[in-house]
Amino acid sequence: MSILSGTSVQWQCDPIGDAPRVYFANHASHLDFVLIWTSLPRRARRCVRPVAGRDYWDKSPARRFVAGHVFHAVLIDRGGDASTARLSLARMADEVDEHRSLIVFPEGTRSRDGEIGVFKSGLFHLARLRPEAELIPVYVDNMHRVLPKGECLPVPMLSRVIFGPPLGAIADEDKQAFLARARGALLQLRGGHGAAAN
Amino acid sequence: MALLRTDVMLLQLFGGVVALLVAATAVGAGLKRAVTAPDMHAMVDNINARIRAWWVMAVVFMASVTTGTAGSIVLFGLVSFMAFREFVTLAPTARADHRALFWCFFVATPLEYYLIWIGWYGMFTILIPVYVSIFLAIRTAIAGDTERYLERTAMTQWALLICVYFVSYVPALLMLRIPGYAGRNASLIFFLVLVVQLSDVLQYVWGKTLGRRPIAPSVSPNKTWEGFVGGVLSATAAGTAIWWATPFAPTQAAVMALLIALMGFAGGLVMSAIKRDLGVKDYGTAIPGHGGVLDRIDSLCFAAPVFFHITRFFFAH
Numbered sequence: 001m002s003i004l005s006g007t008s009v010q011w012q013c014d015p016i017g018d019a020p021r022v023y024f025a026n027h028a029s030h031l032d033f034v035l036i037w038t039s040l041p042r043r044a045r046r047c048v049r050p051v052a053g054r055d056y057w058d059k060s061p062a063r064r065f066v067a068g069h070v071f072h073a074v075l076i077d078r079g080g081d082a083s084t085a086r087l088s089l090a091r092m093a094d095e096v097d098e099h100r101s102l103i104v105f106p107e108g109t110r111s112r113d114g115e116i117g118v119f120k121s122g123l124f125h126l127a128r129l130r131p132e133a134e135l136i137p138v139y140v141d142n143m144h145r146v147l148p149k150g151e152c153l154p155v156p157m158l159s160r161v162i163f164g165p166p167l168g169a170i171a172d173e174d175k176q177a178f179l180a181r182a183r184g185a186l187l188q189l190r191g192g193h194g195a196a197a198n
Numbered sequence: 199m200a201l202l203r204t205d206v207m208l209l210q211l212f213g214g215v216v217a218l219l220v221a222a223t224a225v226g227a228g229l230k231r232a233v234t235a236p237d238m239h240a241m242v243d244n245i246n247a248r249i250r251a252w253w254v255m256a257v258v259f260m261a262s263v264t265t266g267t268a269g270s271i272v273l274f275g276l277v278s279f280m281a282f283r284e285f286v287t288l289a290p291t292a293r294a295d296h297r298a299l300f301w302c303f304f305v306a307t308p309l310e311y312y313l314i315w316i317g318w319y320g321m322f323t324i325l326i327p328v329y330v331s332i333f334l335a336i337r338t339a340i341a342g343d344t345e346r347y348l349e350r351t352a353m354t355q356w357a358l359l360i361c362v363y364f365v366s367y368v369p370a371l372l373m374l375r376i377p378g379y380a381g382r383n384a385s386l387i388f389f390l391v392l393v394v395q396l397s398d399v400l401q402y403v404w405g406k407t408l409g410r411r412p413i414a415p416s417v418s419p420n421k422t423w424e425g426f427v428g429g430v431l432s433a434t435a436a437g438t439a440i441w442w443a444t445p446f447a448p449t450q451a452a453v454m455a456l457l458i459a460l461m462g463f464a465g466g467l468v469m470s471a472i473k474r475d476l477g478v479k480d481y482g483t484a485i486p487g488h489g490g491v492l493d494r495i496d497s498l499c500f501a502a503p504v505f506f507h508i509t510r511f512f513f514a515h
Binding site for chain 2: 006008112113142145148151153155156157158
């Protein structure tokens, strides 16, 4: 099928793990999480839930349907105060407790040029709260050209999803060091693959 | 009756291809057993991967040619789509080209093949060089980003020309009306594709066994004079040998096959130059052992339009 869809998938970790996983990926288009979701093995797909911004996905009935019924997304409030952030975090932690995996985009918004932006702190707090969850870096390549922010029709260029080795467990790091390490894992996946995008 | 004769001829040609592939598979298996030097393993594995992919490509090609005009148009339409996709993925397009590219994928490409489906010769030959070229220049200007405007526009236009326009000449062979050859045009497609691809394979084989002097080392280190001469001459011989399936006399078939092989070589060379310019080795990874779709059809790009127009000029009415 990959010859038609134009997406290739690379695994640098076991596609199925025993522990619940947090897939954290760079974000450039609305198709990112569809792409990650379809790249997962069927078994892993059944128990994975993408984390998405409520402000966007709760806006129209169609979006609500896609988020709620197709992908079973965990909708969280963006840009609220500390208590909403805590609430969002608690809901993500609940999913991990239920032995489900999550797909998160730590940049919090879509990149315009494919560059990987600064990570927001949610990933750090989740990692501290639920150290048993495996953190899997996922690099999504070229999607900023397939469906850039602000466009509604995709151009079917070739793209690639790379699942990296699990991020080492959180140690005595402060927030900045941990987030830099997580972002570095994505940058490394980007650097390590062959020439695809310019 | 004519239809029956076509089918028998095509079946004979297909039988030849299957025999070739069986022989190649046997040689590949023999190589695998005979070659023990560790540094040669990668090459032998690559050869076997190529042969396996050839089986798939040959079966898809023969199945679509047999299903007539629709099959050929769908096959080469998809080939164009995938080749164009590989090209623009590598080409440094800008954010402002998004909509223009959308038109190329979903309007220009299907339209080109639709025109061939309805047999509108006068429009299919000018759609992309005239109308789409003008449209793309305007659409990209309207998008407003003038940084590298000339380069970006030229890139998109050339990508469409190579991947869509030139490739669409392959199924367009079906619309040629050649006296005494009605209903048999599928064999023309077969003749073209066989000679082009055989020339590629034979250039590789001659080059690997006898190749010494590179032709254009900075463009393609694997192309040698020995491979070029050996490949072109043996592909010409093969094309001549199946003259009976074409509207050509044996000498005419030889000249046509020579022309196809030469244009095939030229196409491969030019597409290699583009790859070097873009800094990649292959256009993609769609076909195991071969690279991308565009890597496989690079030699078809120039051969198809030239073969079409020469045949049309001298043989069609």
